[in-house]
Amino acid sequence: MEAKEVFERFSERESFLVIGRSIRRFDALDKALGRAKFTADYVERDALVVKVVRSSLPHALIKSINIDEALKIPGVVAVLTARDIPGENQIGYALPDQPLLNDVKVHYVGDPIALVCAENEEAAFKGVEAVEVEYEELQAVYTIDEALSEDAPRIHGGEDNIAVTTRVRKGDIEEGFSKAEAIVEDIYETPYQEHMYIEPEAAYAIPEGHNKVTVIGTMQSPFLVREKIAGILGWSLNQVRVIQALTGGAFGGKDDMGPLVCAKAALAAVKLRRPAALIFDRDESAAYSVKRYPARIRYRSGADAEGRMTAAEVDITVDCGAYANRAPFWLWRMTAHAAGPYEVEAVHVDGKAVYTNKVFGGSFRGFGDVAMHFAVESQMDMLAEKLGLDPLEFRLKNVLRPGSRTTTNQLLDHSVGMEECLRGVAEASDWWNRRRRVKRTEGKLRGLGVACAHHGISTSRGAPDWSAASLILNEDGTFTYRTGICELGQGSQFGHAKIVAEILGAPLESIRVEGPDTDSTPNARPTHGSRGLMLGGSAAADAALRLRSRMVKVAAEMLGCDEGDVELRDGRAYDRRRPENSVSFRELAREMYIRGVSPAAYGFYAPPRRYFDPETGLGVAYPVYTFAATVAEVEVDPETGEVKVVEVWPSMDVGRAIDPLLIEGQIHGAIAQGLGFALTENLIVEEGRVLNPNFKDYVIPSSMDMPRVSNVIIVEKPYRHSAFGAKGVGEPAIISIVSAIANAVYHATGIRFRTLPITAERLYRALRGEKP
Amino acid sequence: MLRFKLNGEWIECEAEHNETLLDLLREKLGIKSVKRGCNVGECGACTVLLDGRPVNSCLLLAPLVEGRSVETLEGLRDKPIMRELIEAFVEDGAIQCGFCTPGMLISAYSLLSRNPKPSEEEVRRAIAGNLCRCTGYVNIVKAILDASERLRSED
Numbered sequence: 001m002e003a004k005e006v007f008e009r010f011s012e013r014e015s016f017l018v019i020g021r022s023i024r025r026f027d028a029l030d031k032a033l034g035r036a037k038f039t040a041d042y043v044e045r046d047a048l049v050v051k052v053v054r055s056s057l058p059h060a061l062i063k064s065i066n067i068d069e070a071l072k073i074p075g076v077v078a079v080l081t082a083r084d085i086p087g088e089n090q091i092g093y094a095l096p097d098q099p100l101l102n103d104v105k106v107h108y109v110g111d112p113i114a115l116v117c118a119e120n121e122e123a124a125f126k127g128v129e130a131v132e133v134e135y136e137e138l139q140a141v142y143t144i145d146e147a148l149s150e151d152a153p154r155i156h157g158g159e160d161n162i163a164v165t166t167r168v169r170k171g172d173i174e175e176g177f178s179k180a181e182a183i184v185e186d187i188y189e190t191p192y193q194e195h196m197y198i199e200p201e202a203a204y205a206i207p208e209g210h211n212k213v214t215v216i217g218t219m220q221s222p223f224l225v226r227e228k229i230a231g232i233l234g235w236s237l238n239q240v241r242v243i244q245a246l247t248g249g250a251f252g253g254k255d256d257m258g259p260l261v262c263a264k265a266a267l268a269a270v271k272l273r274r275p276a277a278l279i280f281d282r283d284e285s286a287a288y289s290v291k292r293y294p295a296r297i298r299y300r301s302g303a304d305a306e307g308r309m310t311a312a313e314v315d316i317t318v319d320c321g322a323y324a325n326r327a328p329f330w331l332w333r334m335t336a337h338a339a340g341p342y343e344v345e346a347v348h349v350d351g352k353a354v355y356t357n358k359v360f361g362g363s364f365r366g367f368g369d370v371a372m373h374f375a376v377e378s379q380m381d382m383l384a385e386k387l388g389l390d391p392l393e394f395r396l397k398n399v400l401r402p403g404s405r406t407t408t409n410q411l412l413d414h415s416v417g418m419e420e421c422l423r424g425v426a427e428a429s430d431w432w433n434r435r436r437r438v439k440r441t442e443g444k445l446r447g448l449g450v451a452c453a454h455h456g457i458s459t460s461r462g463a464p465d466w467s468a469a470s471l472i473l474n475e476d477g478t479f480t481y482r483t484g485i486c487e488l489g490q491g492s493q494f495g496h497a498k499i500v501a502e503i504l505g506a507p508l509e510s511i512r513v514e515g516p517d518t519d520s521t522p523n524a525r526p527t528h529g530s531r532g533l534m535l536g537g538s539a540a541a542d543a544a545l546r547l548r549s550r551m552v553k554v555a556a557e558m559l560g561c562d563e564g565d566v567e568l569r570d571g572r573a574y575d576r577r578r579p580e581n582s583v584s585f586r587e588l589a590r591e592m593y594i595r596g597v598s599p600a601a602y603g604f605y606a607p608p609r610r611y612f613d614p615e616t617g618l619g620v621a622y623p624v625y626t627f628a629a630t631v632a633e634v635e636v637d638p639e640t641g642e643v644k645v646v647e648v649w650p651s652m653d654v655g656r657a658i659d660p661l662l663i664e665g666q667i668h669g670a671i672a673q674g675l676g677f678a679l680t681e682n683l684i685v686e687e688g689r690v691l692n693p694n695f696k697d698y699v700i701p702s703s704m705d706m707p708r709v710s711n712v713i714i715v716e717k718p719y720r721h722s723a724f725g726a727k728g729v730g731e732p733a734i735i736s737i738v739s740a741i742a743n744a745v746y747h748a749t750g751i752r753f754r755t756l757p758i759t760a761e762r763l764y765r766a767l768r769g770e771k772p
Numbered sequence: 773m774l775r776f777k778l779n780g781e782w783i784e785c786e787a788e789h790n791e792t793l794l795d796l797l798r799e800k801l802g803i804k805s806v807k808r809g810c811n812v813g814e815c816g817a818c819t820v821l822l823d824g825r826p827v828n829s830c831l832l833l834a835p836l837v838e839g840r841s842v843e844t845l846e847g848l849r850d851k852p853i854m855r856e857l858i859e860a861f862v863e864d865g866a867i868q869c870g871f872c873t874p875g876m877l878i879s880a881y882s883l884l885s886r887n888p889k890p891s892e893e894e895v896r897r898a899i900a901g902n903l904c905r906c907t908g909y910v911n912i913v914k915a916i917l918d919a920s921e922r923l924r925s926e927d
Contacts, residue, residue, distance in 0.1 A: 030870075031873050034805025197905055249906055489868030665865050668909075706896075
């Protein structure tokens with residue numbers, strides 16, 4: 001059975017039991033009562049405290065590591081280095097360029113060298129101070145241009161500092177530009193963004209008898225964590241048990257950090273045969289954990305006299321930092337989305353990701369599409385202006401519609417709600433009137449901006465993707481549902497439960513969700529790429545359908561009716577023709593166990609295959625895209641340069657809304673993160689050192705900074721190959737808000753910023769004639 | 773020996789001179805609703821009530837609470853104002869990852885205890901020291917206003 005069948009059998013229902021309604025999520029109460037357990041809450045008092053000895057230089061050879069003085073400190077139990085790693089000292093994600101502990105060379109300030117394991121935190125800190133590392137300093141590379149220069153030192157050997165390249169060749173670019181009435185070209189730069197989840201990275205490892213270890217941690221990919229730990233220990237997968245604790249915000253960062261942190265704790269626990277906890281301090285998290293990859297985009301695009309896009313030529317450079325990590329996937333996503341959510345006949349894209357001696361980039365909500373759309377949406381505004389068109393009208397002429405082809409020439413035959421999203425926010429914000437009306441009020445400058453977004457769901461580069469789940473009907477008629485999809489705050493697991501409840505006619509409260517534990521939960525693959533609900537939920541649907549057919553069969557025999565007449569509803573099976581004739585799920589379950597009919601089901605789901613031609617980049621880049629549009633109104637204080645976002649109108653084509661309140665939550669949170677990225681979040685890195693790794697100097701939005709957020713406009717263009725037609729919603733909203741704010745700032749001030757964030761200081765100077 | 777009132781009951785325990793209240797509560801007394809987000813008084817996840825006022829427990833040295841009253845979510849969750857806040861937070865989608873939630877609830881509780889009818893601006897101000905990275909605060913502000921309304925209609 002496939003998700004397609006769920007779509008066909010259930011999506012045409014006139015009304016749903018739980019799908020589409022906002023229902024209070026079942027994990028909220030424990031969180032509100034302070035009972036929810038995060039990783040640090042599991043740590044017993046006798047656990048070893050693990051602290052990381054980190055490189056103080058951005059690029060250097062390690063001559064020696066002396067741990068003798070550290071070992072003399074009372075309370076220090078051991079100092080572990082690369083030589084203590086029994087397996088392979090390698091934890092790179094896409095490329096094998098990243099040791100867990102460095103003993104040959106360090107590549108950025110903060111690169112891990114050793115682990116001090118101590119009885120208490122104070123001893124651990126003293127131990128870290130006492131480890132002596134002798135270096136031979138190497139020339140360091142801090143910028144894209146330095147990294148690409150002829151005489152730059154090769155950070156990871158090889159011929160140059162390029163980790164990976166991409167390209168797309170669609171249509172005749174010369175012809176495209178020759179048809180253009182207006183052409184604009186510019187260079188856009190986007191900086192690091194730090195996740196600043198309120199819960200820092202944490203892992204707690206417990207040795208379990210003979211050659212087994214349990215690791216509890218904050219993460220997004222429990223099975224990836226298991227694989228990496230097994231590799232470090234030289235063990236098989238079934239010797240490592242990984243449990244995802246409730247995770248206090250992740251946003252992509254803990255997908256990458258989970259393995260790095262958990263493997264260190266596991267190494268300490270296994271080597272020293274004692275429980276060991278590694279919990280990052282805030283400054284450690286902010287300075288040395290992965291960040292949104294910085295990127296530079298040169299963008300040239302043109303449109304004809306009717307306002308139709310004709311060509312886009314895009315050159316992308318991603319700054320990897322010290323390790324490639326997710327860069328191949330990040331760069332591919334940027335490349336495949338380079339034309340934006342618009343139909344452009346001719347598109348040429350060249351991309352490369354380069355190493356520098358700075359903290360390495362990694363996954364972050366929007367995954368490359370934030371930077372890409374910042375360039376696209378700035379270009380769209382500039383082209384509209386050059387053609388004398390309203391920017392929203394101009395977009396409407398070009399948006400992807402059913403039948404359109406994307407950057408990679410992928411045909412979109414259905415589930416394309418870009419136009420409806422854009423029209424939705426235009427109407428809600430009263431765009432055409434408001435755009436004329438907004439101007440100077442009490443000395444402040446007001447502006448209105450719009451931006452669109454599209455975001456492919458699931459993994460990039462055609463990497464295989466699938467998901468699994470299991471469901472058991474217990475003897476009392478309740479259900480135990482297991483998924484490897486993580487609860488990070490987004491509530492995906494609750495969405496799965498609703499899908500199961502809808503298919504089985506089971507009361508929501510009769511379904512208990514057990515989250516990731518690699519010893520018992522099926523591998524649902526990572527909770528990233530906005531795939532948790534679409535892929536994880538489709539596996540849930542598959543499991544529910546399998547169990548349902550068995551329940552219906554036994555129920556039909558118990559009720560003496562045809563299977564086709566059995567209706568499952570409110571925890572009972574009814575004979576539809578004689579509704580007074582019914583059995584409870586408890587009775588049904590008992591009967592199934594007695595008759596030897598399996599009460600358990602394993603659900604599996606794989607989306608349609610993706611593929612691309614490496615020469616041209618053309619092909620099916622993603623199974624489906626989520627679309628979003630945002631209008632933002634800003635107020636600029638010309639005396640201070642401060643931008644205040646006054647109101648935001650968001651919309652999204654979600655396929656099918658499983659739970660509107662969960663969707664609203666994702667969009668609200670993305671608006672806050674996007675607002676921070678656009679205006680205030682400014683990570684200062686000088687000579688490879690992060691200078692502001694704290695909440696005081698790296699400013700994320702507080703309750704005082706949030707605009708009025710208008711009702712979220714939910715557009716439903718169901719996807720045929722997922723349960724109930726749902727698409728991912730976690731990421732797209734951050735993509736459109738950033739550009740909408742930048743475009744609104746332009747409308748208010750006439751100043752176009754090609755780099756972010758638009759801080760008060762930068763805008764103040766720009767208003768006084770300095771180059772923005 | 774340190775003596776103070778924890779969630780309404782006098783307790784005695786050992787505390788180092790340089791130990792923070794957060795460490796004392798979490799590590800020695802097992803009060804786990806109090807979260808460590810930054811340890812330097814910037815995120816608000818460790819907010820507790822000290823003599824009824826919200827403070828960052830990571831900034832307060834434990835010996836300074838001698839003879840005073842410290843309240844955490846464990847002790848507040850059955851109070852009428854907190855019950856209404858919890859209900860509203862759950863109902864309104866004010867909770868995502870939940871890590872900032874206990875501190876957020878305590879700041880909200882402190883506000884509604886002093887000011888039963890706050891404006892939206894006052895609500896925003898009251899939680900300005902409690903950072904949340906998930907919700908954008910929209911539904912948190914809504915929940916606090918909803919709770920205040922429900923508390924008033926119950927009177």
